[in-house]
Amino acid sequence: MSQPPIRLLLVHPDSSTGSQLQQAFCAEGFVVHVCADAAQAAEGLADPFAWDLLVVDGSLGEGAAGLCRQVRRALLPLPVLMLAASGAEADRIGGLEAGADDVLPFPFGLAECLARCRALVRRHQLGLEPTTVLRCGPVAMLVEEHRVCRDGSEVTLSPREFRLLRFFLEHPRRIWSREQLLARVWGESEAIELDPKTVDVHIRWLRLKLEQDPACPVLLTTVRGQGYRCG
Structure with a gap:
């Protein structure tokens, strides 16, 4: 080959x-x-x-x-x-x-x-181990290195923000409800105790760090009445 x-x-x-x-x-x-x-x-x-x-x-x-x-x-x-x-x-x-x-x-x-x-x-x-790279627009995630870059500049995310972004990048263009995101990212047991609006808060934090204009997001978009989508 x-x-x-x-x-x-x-x-x-x-x-x-x-x-x-x-x-x-x-x-x-x-x-x-x-x-x-x-x-x-x-x-x-x-x-x-x-x-x-x-x-x-x-x-x-x-x-x-x-x-x-x-x-x-x-x-x-x-x-x-x-x-x-x-x-x-x-x-x-x-x-x-x-x-x-x-x-x-x-x-x-x-x-x-x-x-x-x-x-x-x-x-x-x-000298490098194979690195999984997930992308959406100007955002790239180096999974094994636990790093995220936007337009070539590194962005610092909390562990939860990183896991949430990784889940979105691994499932582009699919719509996820708050309940589904809680279950898949936070875990079934923890999701029972959490307010679904927890997802909204983390989405807002990600937008502030990754979107060029957080008020008009293009990376993490809201689908009215259904949930959120990446890309």
Whole structure:
């Protein structure tokens, strides 16, 4: 069974060099999206699971370092290769201290660049346990890691909020009554003692944390007279 292509986000300010690198990567089976600056790349990183590798040119200076810090601060599961302006020790150390997993100094051969990219992805994948990812719109849940991200930024949920959101994400587009949610998320024995409006409270808390406009929810919607639905 063939392996899926490596999805690469390439950040390079020189359109000619960026195009050459893109062609070389695509010829080797990579799926490549090129950004000219750090601002475009930051938008591309909004979905933490869209890419397998980030390659950023060090000539962007603070922009390149900022992208590395964005990846590390958000705990994104993404290895980073920085293309250094030179082989000087200061450039190599600067890239590593910014958060890059590897630094490739200029000038470099395309074969070495491709090999380093494959090695980074391989090491990263070997170091991770398979992760279940549940999604709905801009929201993604890493089940085993007990993490939730919205537009690439991590959101802190209580254990009950996490379980309720996970239940919705595992059953998208299905309508659930308050009583059903109490029984399935809180448990039959606990549901007997609880006011069904407990569900309303937790839904409101989730909306405040996850919806762009909690007053007009699109992730967790109310179906009048029936209950709630995800998506």
